[in-house]
Amino acid sequence: MAKKRKVKATFRYYEMPQEMPLIALLGEYSGAMWGGNELDSFHFHNNMEIGYCYAGNGYMAFTEEKLPYHGDMFTVIPKNFSHKTIFDKKDDGRWEYLIVDLDKFLGDMYKNNIQLAEWIAIRANRKVHLAQAGEQREIASLIKRIFQAMKEQKEFYQEEVKGFLLALLTQIARWNKEETDENDIVPIASNSTVISPALNYISIAPEKPVKIGELAEMCHISETHFRRVFAECMKMSPVKYINHVRIRRSCEELKRTDAPVSVVASRSGFPTLSTFNRNFREIMGISPQQWRKNSEYYEHKLHGYGSQSENIGEAPDKGIIVQ
16 A cells, blocks of 8 residues: 655744734735746645635645635635645636734733633634635625725724724634534633633633632632632633643643653643643543644644644544535
């Protein structure tokens, strides 16, 4: 049996302008502009990419899968998702793109509710979409209105763009609602504001030891009431939620550094290595050592899409949605 060819993917980093949460690549990009039928090679970005096709035909390629596109279609591609565009002809295809730093943008918009900002970002960045504009008219309209505002740059256009962008991201997040995983940490908006001081504290410093009573005091409610509201909002106890946040933070350190697992456990706020290992396996389904050896693969399975690796082998289920 022939060995499966590995696909190379390159990383493209976009630095956002200080005053704006996005970069608009205007002027209708085509195959001729990129010097060939294929738009470079497989690549992924540090930010979300939203593309609109005005005319032309071709394929969007996602590692091992190719999906056809034509005029009046758009794409929503999460950050760190490998892809490339293949044009039918060198001079075919007319695209414009938005590169969006949704994490910073939503964090700035919801400074007093970090948990809500994080959840909208997670939901919006969850799935790849290749969709007909006619089937998602509101989203398609918002994309084109952002392009128009960026081209015209009328008075207060930056505020206008930010308003359209917030509407666009919330629409995409709502679109992805049916993809919600039962393991996700989802706040209920109506009650989450009551416990938002505690959520903010945990988000900023999950590794610090804290008593449930202290979290309740931050929210100016009794410990009994705090536990009840927290369970209603987060679908888990405060202790279990803190462990989830700590483990997810530890995943990043295991991937990013060569620090011993015992050191990562201590930095993550776990008093003993055995407690860390038990919680890690319970939440992630594997050991910390297994995660470190192949974190990209397990990230794919966790999030349902894409790759952050330069060297992509067999791709897991990417969860691509075509409409």
